[in-house]
Amino acid sequence: MWDVLAQAAGEADILGPLSVHLVVFLLAILLGFEVISKVPATLHTPLMSGSNAISGITIVGALLIAGAGEGWVKYVFGFLAMVFATINVVGGFAVTDRMLAMFRRR
Amino acid sequence: MRLARTVALVLVITGAAAAVGQDTKPATLPATTQAVPTDTATPVDQPVLSPAVRDFLVNLTYAIAAIFFVFGLKMLSSPRTARRGNLVASLGMLIAVVVTLASKIGVDYTVIVAGFVVGGLIGLIAARMVPMTGMPEMVALFNGSGGLASAVVAMAEYWKVSAFSEHLLDGRITIGLTLLIGMLTCTGSLVAFGKLRGMTIRGVRLGNPLVFPLQHALNLLLLLAVVACGVALAMNPASWWAALLIIVAAAALGVLMTLPIGGADMPVVVSLLNSYSGLAACAAGFVLHNTGLIISGSLVGASGLILTKIMCKAMNRSLINVMAGGFGQDVAVAGGRTLEGQTVRQMDAEEATMVLEAAQKVFVIPGYGMAVAQAQHAVAEMANLLTQKGVEVKYGVHPVAGRMPGHMNVLLAEANVPYEQLADLELNGEMDQCDVALVIGANDVVNPDARRPDSQIAGMPIFDVDKARTVMVCKRSLNPGFAGIQNPLFFNENTVMLFGDAKKMVSSIVGELKGD
Numbered sequence: 001m002w003d004v005l006a007q008a009a010g011e012a013d014i015l016g017p018l019s020v021h022l023v024v025f026l027l028a029i030l031l032g033f034e035v036i037s038k039v040p041a042t043l044h045t046p047l048m049s050g051s052n053a054i055s056g057i058t059i060v061g062a063l064l065i066a067g068a069g070e071g072w073v074k075y076v077f078g079f080l081a082m083v084f085a086t087i088n089v090v091g092g093f094a095v096t097d098r099m100l101a102m103f104r105r106r
Numbered sequence: 107m108r109l110a111r112t113v114a115l116v117l118v119i120t121g122a123a124a125a126v127g128q129d130t131k132p133a134t135l136p137a138t139t140q141a142v143p144t145d146t147a148t149p150v151d152q153p154v155l156s157p158a159v160r161d162f163l164v165n166l167t168y169a170i171a172a173i174f175f176v177f178g179l180k181m182l183s184s185p186r187t188a189r190r191g192n193l194v195a196s197l198g199m200l201i202a203v204v205v206t207l208a209s210k211i212g213v214d215y216t217v218i219v220a221g222f223v224v225g226g227l228i229g230l231i232a233a234r235m236v237p238m239t240g241m242p243e244m245v246a247l248f249n250g251s252g253g254l255a256s257a258v259v260a261m262a263e264y265w266k267v268s269a270f271s272e273h274l275l276d277g278r279i280t281i282g283l284t285l286l287i288g289m290l291t292c293t294g295s296l297v298a299f300g301k302l303r304g305m306t307i308r309g310v311r312l313g314n315p316l317v318f319p320l321q322h323a324l325n326l327l328l329l330l331a332v333v334a335c336g337v338a339l340a341m342n343p344a345s346w347w348a349a350l351l352i353i354v355a356a357a358a359l360g361v362l363m364t365l366p367i368g369g370a371d372m373p374v375v376v377s378l379l380n381s382y383s384g385l386a387a388c389a390a391g392f393v394l395h396n397t398g399l400i401i402s403g404s405l406v407g408a409s410g411l412i413l414t415k416i417m418c419k420a421m422n423r424s425l426i427n428v429m430a431g432g433f434g435q436d437v438a439v440a441g442g443r444t445l446e447g448q449t450v451r452q453m454d455a456e457e458a459t460m461v462l463e464a465a466q467k468v469f470v471i472p473g474y475g476m477a478v479a480q481a482q483h484a485v486a487e488m489a490n491l492l493t494q495k496g497v498e499v500k501y502g503v504h505p506v507a508g509r510m511p512g513h514m515n516v517l518l519a520e521a522n523v524p525y526e527q528l529a530d531l532e533l534n535g536e537m538d539q540c541d542v543a544l545v546i547g548a549n550d551v552v553n554p555d556a557r558r559p560d561s562q563i564a565g566m567p568i569f570d571v572d573k574a575r576t577v578m579v580c581k582r583s584l585n586p587g588f589a590g591i592q593n594p595l596f597f598n599e600n601t602v603m604l605f606g607d608a609k610k611m612v613s614s615i616v617g618e619l620k621g622d
Contacts, residue, residue: 057175
């Protein structure tokens with residue numbers, strides 16, 4: 001256990017970004033609450049499918065693996081991550097648009 | 107106009123970042139770049155900008171993509187700008203994708219294109235084909251897909267190096283965390299999908315809350331196992347068995363956590379899984395040291411949590427109570443009393459039409475039963491005919507009507523119901539002036555037992571339709587609703603039942619209205 005902690009102290013460079021990332025995470029959560037808290041019930045479903053598509057941002061990770069990974073990892077994990085992330089992104093935005101098209105004012 | 111300027115600005119920055127990432131031959135390099143430190147193998151691959159500057163520009167562009175998401179979500183919260191909001195968010199995604207590709211030198215596009223084509227086709231076809239009634243199932247599947255993608259990204263990060271000791275401490279911890287949230291989201295969503303579809307496995311209806319002894323103990327055990335494996339992984343990155351165990355245990359946990367949750371609570375579950383899928387992407391961001399993923403994932407996590415809270419409030423339940431599951435099982439004693447031996451009044455379409463025509467104010471309370479019967483178009487036509495005859499028609503849409511947040515509004519929008527006719531629980535204020543409250547395929551949201559403290563749904567906000575002059579309930583039978591709870595409303599003196607399929611019944615009313 002102490003070995004790990006000592007190692008962690010030695011890795012202060014690496015834990016540095018971690019603490020910054022934690023701050024970013026907390027601020028982003030607060031921002032999310034602030035932005036979304038007042039959505040009318042009418043739009044709950046499109047909001048959910050739209051935000052669902054945004055969670056497909058993990059496609060960035062998929063791109064890095066599929067594009068710059070090596071060996072079997074690239075072909076197996078890279079391909080799978082690309083497929084699932086793309087389903088999430090493309091399907092999410094497309095279905096949200098389809099729903100919102102029905103909400104147009106008459 | 108301001109939006110267009112922002113878009114232009116972002117495109118310029120993206121273009122710059124893209125140009126920076128491209129390979130440049132030494133011959134075309136200006137002399138000043140000679141001092142750039144080379145971390146690449148050959149000088150041929152030497153980029154124009156130093157890696158530090160490039161990283162800075164890339165991160166800046168991710169931040170801009172995140173800003174697009176924020177504004178997209180903001181615009182999604184108003185009916186007027188919602189469609190453009192979705193477009194803005196998708197533009198943010200495009201920016202993130204382009205800058206990612208531009209940030210790496212020598213990207214191999216074969217796997218990327220293959221994965222994109224397969225995933226894109228599946229997503230697009232699913233999005234085009236799905237009926238509006240099937241929207242909750244599809245959102246559940248998309249959630250699961252996103253969660254799985256994040257988990258796979260973490261797997262790839264873990265297995266990409268042959269010497270596991272190269273993993274640093276924060277990477278080991280966050281990889282474990284991403285595997286947990288990602289897999290849990292994936293299998294949880296699959297179970298939610300099965301419940302929403304009404305699937306049966308070996309004669310057991312998935313939609314029922316499936317409870318067995320020691321369930322919560324088992325879940326806790328699984329969670330502890332995941333934590334233990336996570337610690338093992340953090341202490342010794344070479345323990346790949348721990349990573350595998352996390353994947354398996356988290357997948358099992360996702361299934362077991364969703365199984366006990368009853369059908370009526372699905373809006374909560376879908377919202378919660380939506381939140382999880384965002385948190386999974388966020389955790390993957392910690393693994394990859396990518397602020398773009400962290401910010402965007404947290405936004406989705408927050409939005410899902412807010413919807414979860416709204417849904418819980420609309421049922422007057424706590425999240426813990428929903429997650430504990432088993433809700434709505436004791437059909438016989440539900441509401442603290444039996445309703446056997448009581449009689450109901452019935453009407454046919456002709457009589458119902460006469461009552462509706464004589465009314466001044468009609469409130470329609472639609473439930474999921476209306477959507478299952480595909481009766482929303484007939485209902486909208488009936489409402490239009492009544493409006494033409496001078497009857498004021500309003501729809502009362504309960505926050506948890508349907509199978510996901512806002513589901514009923516989408517279904518009514520599909521049937522071209524004017525936005526102005528939609529109301530939520532505020533309708534209760536005018537209920538005493540209502541001549542006919544027409545309940546179509548709804549049940550629990552009009553159950554007056556919610557006002558009794560000993561009821562299972564005690565305190566759940568309902569439409570007080572029993573205060574209307576006449577209540578018409580269009581329903582197949584007296585069977586209890588999705589929550590499995592009996593409804594004494596049906597036996598009230600001012601209630602008449604219109605037994606039958608919602609679409610057939612409403613269509614005959616439409617026929618009668620046209621016949622006059």
